Amino acid sequence: MLTLASDFGSPYPAAMKGVILQRTDAKLVDIxxxxxxxxxRASGFWCRETVPYFPPSVHLVxxxxxxxxxxxxxxxxxxxxxxxxxxxxxxxxSARRIAGARGVELDCxxxxxxxPASSTFHGxxxxxxxxxxxxxAGVDAIESLDATAPIESFVPDSPADIVVxxxxxxxEVSAESAxxxxxxxxxxxxxxxxxxxxxxxxxxxxxxxxxxxxATVVTAFADVDAGERLVTVGSHGFVxxxxxxxxxxxxxxxxxxxxxxxxxx
Numbered sequence: 001m002l003t004l005a006s007d008f009g010s011p012y013p014a015a016m017k018g019v020i021l022q023r024t025d026a027k028l029v030d031i032x033x034x035x036x037x038x039x040x041r042a043s044g045f046w047c048r049e050t051v052p053y054f055p056p057s058v059h060l061v062x063x064x065x066x067x068x069x070x071x072x073x074x075x076x077x078x079x080x081x082x083x084x085x086x087x088x089x090x091x092x093x094s095a096r097r098i099a100g101a102r103g104v105e106l107d108c109x110x111x112x113x114x115x116p117a118s119s120t121f122h123g124x125x126x127x128x129x130x131x132x133x134x135x136x137a138g139v140d141a142i143e144s145l146d147a148t149a150p151i152e153s154f155v156p157d158s159p160a161d162i163v164v165x166x167x168x169x170x171x172e173v174s175a176e177s178a179x180x181x182x183x184x185x186x187x188x189x190x191x192x193x194x195x196x197x198x199x200x201x202x203x204x205x206x207x208x209x210x211x212x213x214x215a216t217v218v219t220a221f222a223d224v225d226a227g228e229r230l231v232t233v234g235s236h237g238f239v240x241x242x243x244x245x246x247x248x249x250x251x252x253x254x255x256x257x258x259x260x261x262x263x264x265x
Contacts, residue, residue: 001026001027001029001054001055001056001057001058002020002024002026002027002028002029002057002058002059002060002131002132002135003028003029003030003031003051003054003057003058003059003060004016004017004028004029004030004031004033004060005030005031005032005033005035005043005046005047005050005051005059005060005061005062005063006032006033006035006060006061006062006063006123007033007034007035007036007037007038007039007043007062007063008033008062008123009033009034010033012033012121012123012124013030013033013123015121015123015124015128016060016062016123016124016127016128017128019124019125019128019129019132020060020128020131020132020135022132023129023132023133023136024132024135024136026058026132026135029054029057031047031050031051031059032046032050035047035063036063036184036256038063038065039063039256040063040065040088040089040090040166041089041166041168041183042183042184042256043061043063043090044089044090044091044092044093044094044166045093045168045183045184046184047059047061047090047091047093047094048093048094048097049235049236051081051083051094051097051098052094052097052098052101054081056079056080056081056139057081057082058081058082058083058084058131058134058135058139059081059082059083059084059094060084060085060127060128060131061083061084061085061090061091061094062085062086062122062123062127063085063086063088063090064085064086064088064122064123065088066086066088067086067119067120067121067122068119068120068122071086071087071088071164072086072087072110072111072163073085073086073087073110073111073112073113073122073126073127073130074086074087074091074108074109074110074111074163075108075109075110075111075130075134075142075148076091076092076095076106076107076108076109077106077107077108077109077139077142078095078096078098078099078102078104078106079098079099079102079104080102080139080140081095081098081139082134082139082142083095084111084127084130084131084134085127086122086127087110087163087164088164088166089164089165089166090166092163092165092166092167093166093167093168107142107150108150108151108162108163109142109143109148109149109150109151110148110149110151111126111130111147111148112147112148112149113125113126113129113130113147130147133145133147151163168183168194169181169194170194171193171194171195171196173195173196173199176263176264177261177262177263177264178195178199178239178261178262178263179259179260179261179262180193180194180195180239180259180260180261180262181193181194181257181258181259181260182241182254182255182256182257182258182260183238183256184256185248185249185254185255185256188242188247189242189243189246189247189248189249189250190234190240190241190242190248190249191240191241191242191248191249191252191254191255191260192234192236192238192240193238193239193240193241193260194238195238195239195260195262196237196238196239197233197234197237197238197239199239199262200217200231200232200233200239203217203264204217204218204219205217205218206264206265207265208231208262208263208264208265209261209262209263209264209265210229210231210241210252210260210261210262211252211253211254211260211261213229213251213252214229214265215229215230215231215241215252216228216229216230216231217230217231217232218230218231218232219232219233220232221242221244221245222244223244224244225244226244226245226246227243227244227245227246228243228244229241229242229243229248229251229252230242230243230244230248231262239262241254241260
């Protein structure tokens with residue numbers, strides 16, 4: 001299986017698929033081509049929440065605001081998975097989650113390329129051929145590809161100076177309050193923070209202040225009436241600021257990157 005994720009919309013992903021299918025008979029699965037445009041951190045978050053649920057695969061992820069520059073092309077192996085994309089951090093959140101779940105180390109490789117046909121579409125001209133090559137050779141045989149160079153000194157849990165990393169900020173949490181940041185807003189308008197869901201343990205039914213706006217702590221959206229503000233733990237394990245059948249980002253005035261404080265009323 002070979003999955004594809006990008007911020008390309010349509011029709012650019014079709015060209016990547018065409019390049020891949022000329023080189024391998026991979027089963028292609030689209031994760032999304034509507035990742036937040038040129039937003040590496042948000043795209044890394046969404047890939048982390050989807051890619052690890054696949055069986056062993058090659059994952060092509062292209063969100064690449066540095067396209068056409070001298071940034072590297074990267075292949076990251078996490079056990080029986082491989083992730084292919086630009087060296088801008090977008091691959092690392094997914095790779096770390098896969099590696100952590102399977103108890104394996106990460107191996108990183110630079111993919112050497114020269115003179116792509118376009119300086120604006122490396123998804124087609126660089127990363128699709130790389131993903132196809134990895135799929136055809138097998139994840140265990142990345143070292144055998146002539147175009148790859150191992151990055152021997154990469155340590156995934158230390159500050160990145162060999163590859164570009166992407167990490168999410170740590171919140172400040174106490175017994176009565178938590179201060180964090182909105183990581184992403186999904187298509188429903190749910191404002192997903194970096195505050196761990198454990199902050200809401202034992203608080204169901206209580207009212208919390210979200211930057212001064214009251215909201216009820218619930219386990220399900222329908223626990224409050226339509227249009228009412230709520231705070232809950234999302235499927236990703238983080239606190240969300242939401243509205244039942246409405247948009248939490250509008251109701252709380254929140255956007256990705258905003259600071260947010262939750263406190264007991």
